[in-house]
Amino acid sequence: xxxxxxxxxxxxxxxxxxxxxxxxxxxxxxxxxxxxxxxxxxxxxxxxxxxxxxxxxxxxxxxxxxxxxxxxxxxxxxxxxxxxxxxxxxxxxxxxxxxxxxxxxxxxxxxxxxxxxxxxxxxxxxxxxxxxxxxxxxxxxxxxxxxxxxxxxxxxxxxxxxxxxxxxxxxxxxxxxxxxxxx
Numbered sequence: 001x002x003x004x005x006x007x008x009x010x011x012x013x014x015x016x017x018x019x020x021x022x023x024x025x026x027x028x029x030x031x032x033x034x035x036x037x038x039x040x041x042x043x044x045x046x047x048x049x050x051x052x053x054x055x056x057x058x059x060x061x062x063x064x065x066x067x068x069x070x071x072x073x074x075x076x077x078x079x080x081x082x083x084x085x086x087x088x089x090x091x092x093x094x095x096x097x098x099x100x101x102x103x104x105x106x107x108x109x110x111x112x113x114x115x116x117x118x119x120x121x122x123x124x125x126x127x128x129x130x131x132x133x134x135x136x137x138x139x140x141x142x143x144x145x146x147x148x149x150x151x152x153x154x155x156x157x158x159x160x161x162x163x164x165x166x167x168x169x170x171x172x173x174x175x176x177x178x179x180x181x182x183x
Contacts, residue, residue, distance in 0.1 A: 025106065028068040030059060033090070036071065036098045039173075041122060042166055044113025048122060056080065060087070071102065103177035110174040115148075115163060123152035132156055 026046040029037035037049035048068065050059055056077040063070035063086055070087045072078065078089040090101045102108055118125055128136075128149040136147055136156045148157045 026066065026068045028059065028063045028066070028070045030054075030070070030072045030074060030077070032073045033071055033098060035095050036090075036102070038119060039095070039099065039170075040108075041117045041119055042115060043108070043110045043170055044116045045108075046117070046122065063087070069106075073098075099173055100177055103173070108177070110170045110177070114167060114170060115157075115159070118150040118153055118155075118157075120155070121150065121152045123150050125150050125157065128156050 024045075026048075027037070027040055028048045028050065029040070030050050031053060034049050034051070037047050040047040041049075046068075048062075048066070056074065057080075059070055059072075060077065060080055060082055062068070064082060070077070070083075071090060072087060073090050073092075075089060075091075077083065078087045080087075088102065088105055090098050092098050092101050099108075099110075103110075116125060117123065125148040128147040132149045133141055133147050133156065136158060140147065140158050143158075145158045145160075149155070150157065
């Protein structure tokens with residue numbers, strides 16, 4: 001029953017984008033790849049992270065309806081008729097291997113727009129107003145660090161030491177995986 005329902009999704013599918021990726025990709029990662037999803041957000045990609053054990057056909061429908069590439073390790077999901085050009089199957093376990101496998105399948109720029117999306121909810125962040133800055137710790141308010149605001153979460157963020165560590169990680173992936181694409 002589910003397979004026939006998923007098959008009916010084909011009529012709602014936008015033009016396929018996966019092979020050429022003519023526009024900036026948007027992603028939906030299943031619950032098995034939440035960590036990879038957070039790193040895609042850190043790189044600045046619009047990335048929805050599935051948190052519940054959603055049935056395959058709901059994830060696939062969401063990806064198709066929102067024009068997202070569904071990234072999964074679920075081989076069964078990749079076999080759905082509607083999955084062609086909408087699903088990227090990663091057959092790896094570690095975060096590093098998954099990032100490499102994704103970079104091998106599509107062109108990922110790990111320096112895309114780093115730290116411009118809320119890591120919690122995926123909303124694009126903006127520069128904090130003076131009023132919003134007042135909710136940051138005093139030492140942060142007094143520093144020269146840029147302070148950002150998520151309008152959805154209503155939280156302020158700044159470039160702390162964790163951001164510098166994450167940036168080095170993105171730099172590492174960019175250098176390793178870009179070089180492997182050129183080989």
